[in-house]
Each structure stands twice: as C-alpha cells, then as structure tokens.
Amino acid sequence: MMNIAIEQDLLWTFPGCPNRANLQINWTEILATFPCLKSLARCEQNPIYHAEGNVWIHTQLVCEALISLSDWQAMNSQNRSILFAAALFHDIAKPMATQISEDGNITAKGHVNLGARMVRGILQDLQTPFAIREAIVAIVKYESLPLWFWDKPQPLRSIIKASQFVRCDWLALMAEADVRGRICADRDNLLATIEFFREFCREHDCFDRAYPFASDLSRFIYFQKEDGDPTYSAYDDTRFEVILMCGLPGTGKDYWIAQNYPDLAVISLDKLRQEMRISPTDEQGKIVRAGRELAKGYLQSETPFVWNATNIVKPIRSGLIGLFAGYRARIRLVYLEVPFDRLLQQNRSRKTPVPTSVIDRYYDRLEIPDLTEAHQLDCFVEV
Known part of the structure; x- marks a missing residue:
C-alpha cells in the first residue's frame, strides 16, 4: 500500500503544453521558460541512432510526434501535461553526459539517471505536486524500457517493477514518440518491439495499472527475492x-x-x-x-x-x-x-x-x- 498526503490540489497543467483545440507548440516560449534546454542544441548525438541531428532537434521531433498520437490527444489535460513534460525533458542530461571518443564515437552513458534527478529539481521549482512530479521522473527514468525489456535477464520482473512507479501504457506512448522523433535504420523494428511490450504488459495485467499482487506482503516478498513468483499469495506471519x-x-x-x-x-x-x-x-x-x-x-x-x-x-x-x-x-x-x-x-x-x-x-x-x-x-x- 502507498499513501501520499499532499497539501495541494492535483489539478495541474505544464507550461507550454498544447491542448486538443490547438496542437501547436510555442518553442520560443518554452525556451524562455526553461533556458536549461538551450544547451541541447549544442549536444551532438550518435548518427547511427540519431541521424536527425542534435538533441534539441530530436527533443522537438519527439514532442511533435507525441502530440500527434491519438492516445495522447484522448487523455485529460493533466495526463497530457505529464507526458509532454517527460518528452520535453527526457534527454535533459545528455549535454552533461555526452562523451566523444578519439575515433568519433558519441555516447551518453548515465544520462538517464542524471536526467531523472535534474527533472525532479526542475519540477520542484515549479511546485509540481509530488505524485505528478514523481510520475514524470519515472517516465524519464524508464522511457526506454519498452525498447529493451526483452533483453533483460527477467523481462516479466522488469515490467512488474516499472508498473509500481508509472503506468506502462504511458511508457509505451513515450517510447513510441521517442522512436518516431528520430531517424535510424531500425525504426520499424523498434516500433514493433514497443507493440510487443504493450501486448506483454496486457497479458500480465500491468499495462494501465500496477501489477495486482495478492497482498502487500506478497509484493514485498516478491521484490525481496531475485526469482520470486508474482502470483504467490504469501501467508502473513508478521508479528x-x-x-x-x-x-x-x-x-x-x-x-x-x-x-x-x-x-x-x-x-x-x-x-x-x-x-x-x-x-x-x-x-x-x-x-x-x-x-x-x-x-x-x-x-x-x-x-x-x-x-x-x-x-x-x-x-x-x-x-x-x-x-x-x-x-x-x-x-x-x-x-x-x-x-x-x-x-x-x-x-x-x-x-x-x-x-x-x-x-x-x-x-x-x-x-x-x-x-x-x-x-x-x-x-x-x-x-
């Protein structure tokens, strides 16, 4: 069980997030509101995975792709804002993490975890409600999961864990926007992998909600063990x-x-x-x-x-x-x-x-x- 007590109403919209009546993004206004994004234009990416250009070009394409998706447009204004904020900031730490080797190879190891911490700080400055803030942080942290979950040692465990923090359907939507906002040779394969992720999450009943453990104790025991059974209904022997x-x-x-x-x-x-x-x-x-x-x-x-x-x-x-x-x-x-x-x-x-x-x-x-x-x-x- 998780209880969150927050001294603020949860009706929240993100600055610059477009609405269904006007699907236009005012990039000048967004850069004025969040000057930290300007450094993205000076950060190059590996052309094998991002032939579209620098991180700022990619970020704009991802946001444009997101708001064009019918699933995003069907959301309420608060949920649209959550996804839009995650898309806008998903690569915020790349300028700090990017390294170029002597042979010209470009990597950005560690940018995801660093980016999650940076996004939390940005949202704190905006006085974003805690539950919404942490949902955005979780999307930034786990947005690539739909692309690589099947390569993990325990794919089922990876989606069950992610579902405890954020809705997996949101992760899939974010990952789809990310792929549609880039130019790469394996684009179709990545989109197919995202569809597989969607079906896998639906099959295990954790696509649009947290995985339904039998009890709080069953959930606790599952995550305390490396090879636990998520369907196990634990006997409560706590004293x-x-x-x-x-x-x-x-x-x-x-x-x-x-x-x-x-x-x-x-x-x-x-x-x-x-x-x-x-x-x-x-x-x-x-x-x-x-x-x-x-x-x-x-x-x-x-x-x-x-x-x-x-x-x-x-x-x-x-x-x-x-x-x-x-x-x-x-x-x-x-x-x-x-x-x-x-x-x-x-x-x-x-x-x-x-x-x-x-x-x-x-x-x-x-x-x-x-x-x-x-x-x-x-x-x-x-x-």
Whole structure:
C-alpha cells in the first residue's frame, strides 16, 4: 500500500503544453521558460541512432510526434501535461553526459539517471505536486524500457517493477514518440518491439495499472527475492510493526513521530550522535552500529519501534529492512518532504543544526523510497 498526503490540489497543467483545440507548440516560449534546454542544441548525438541531428532537434521531433498520437490527444489535460513534460525533458542530461571518443564515437552513458534527478529539481521549482512530479521522473527514468525489456535477464520482473512507479501504457506512448522523433535504420523494428511490450504488459495485467499482487506482503516478498513468483499469495506471519523514517534533515521527522506515535519506542541516530558526541560530519559507523544493537533488542522481544534517521539512499534502507524482516516485522516506510527553504529554516531551529554543506550533499544523494522496498509506503509532502 502507498499513501501520499499532499497539501495541494492535483489539478495541474505544464507550461507550454498544447491542448486538443490547438496542437501547436510555442518553442520560443518554452525556451524562455526553461533556458536549461538551450544547451541541447549544442549536444551532438550518435548518427547511427540519431541521424536527425542534435538533441534539441530530436527533443522537438519527439514532442511533435507525441502530440500527434491519438492516445495522447484522448487523455485529460493533466495526463497530457505529464507526458509532454517527460518528452520535453527526457534527454535533459545528455549535454552533461555526452562523451566523444578519439575515433568519433558519441555516447551518453548515465544520462538517464542524471536526467531523472535534474527533472525532479526542475519540477520542484515549479511546485509540481509530488505524485505528478514523481510520475514524470519515472517516465524519464524508464522511457526506454519498452525498447529493451526483452533483453533483460527477467523481462516479466522488469515490467512488474516499472508498473509500481508509472503506468506502462504511458511508457509505451513515450517510447513510441521517442522512436518516431528520430531517424535510424531500425525504426520499424523498434516500433514493433514497443507493440510487443504493450501486448506483454496486457497479458500480465500491468499495462494501465500496477501489477495486482495478492497482498502487500506478497509484493514485498516478491521484490525481496531475485526469482520470486508474482502470483504467490504469501501467508502473513508478521508479528509487529517497525516504522522506518526517511527524509532530509529538517523535514520534521521528530515532530511527525511525536504527533503520530508519542508512546512508541524510538531509535534516533541524532540522539545517539549527541550522546556519543559525534558530529554529523564525522564517521557515522559507530552510530549505526549502536542503533542496530538497540534495534535487535526490540526485534527479539517483538516490540514495535521507530527507526528515526535520514535513510536517504536505498542501500541503507535495504540493509535495515532486511534486518527487520528477518524478525518477522512488518515494515512501514514513511517519507517526509518539505520545500527546501523551509527545510533549511527548520534545520536552523534545531538544538544541533546539521551543517548546510551536509544537507546539500544529502540532497544530491537523495533516493526517494518506492513501493518495492517495504510492506507499506506513506509519503507526507508539504508544498
């Protein structure tokens, strides 16, 4: 289960997105609104895959192709905006990632993940609602999946996982626009692969919705194993709940816990840090080890508790979740987010503020949690 609490109405349109009555894109206005796109015109692409020219030419062709598709035109204005924004920004990081080798070969390795982070920042500046923002980020991150899913070690797992973040029919539409917005020798083969992706997702009931697991526990177990069966209906043998907090310093994790679970045991790495007189800029290994020892005591006695720390990257969360699940705990992952300026203000009001340099570093590393990680994910986002 994923719950998202957002303090803003979800009626949203993207600046410059055309409507059905006027399928014209004002590129001058878009460049004025998003000057970061200007660098795309100076970024060349590998002519084997993109004979149409630089990244800006490709981006315009992709957007034009998208709005010409009947499936896009049939969407409501908000969903059209989501797809249009993803198309506009899908290659935003190529100028930073592109490298030209001595023999003239052009590559852009890493541009997808970097682009997803850049798009999140752009949309945050626009005060885009969280659920919409993350849907656009997911399209940017997974838009090539329809082209390469069958080459992956576990094609079914790849589409089931993607469906937890974004609708696969949207990915297919985005991939089709991407292919129609380029000049390459294998264009027809790529379009055929996208149709195969559509049929494969329909066959497994995750084309226009998340894959329907039998239960939250069944989903959790599936993603904890490399060779899990998605149709498996797991018996619920969980005995107690552990709440794993996630959020940058200053997002209000202490306050949220006090308001919602005032009587629950809390393992606070901040508190341990103060007690052990270790600075946030020092090595944190001793703090984490001390916290894990406290956790083992609660786990062994099957006592519910809260693990309160930033937990901003997935590997750290994964290690803790594995520990908790080993004791038959049900894990509730709680993510908090506030506007960055408010975060800095709230951090300054703490008894022991985290240095701004540390927060900046954390912000760059932040991996927002997703539904594949825990039994339950709750996102509380202030805008």
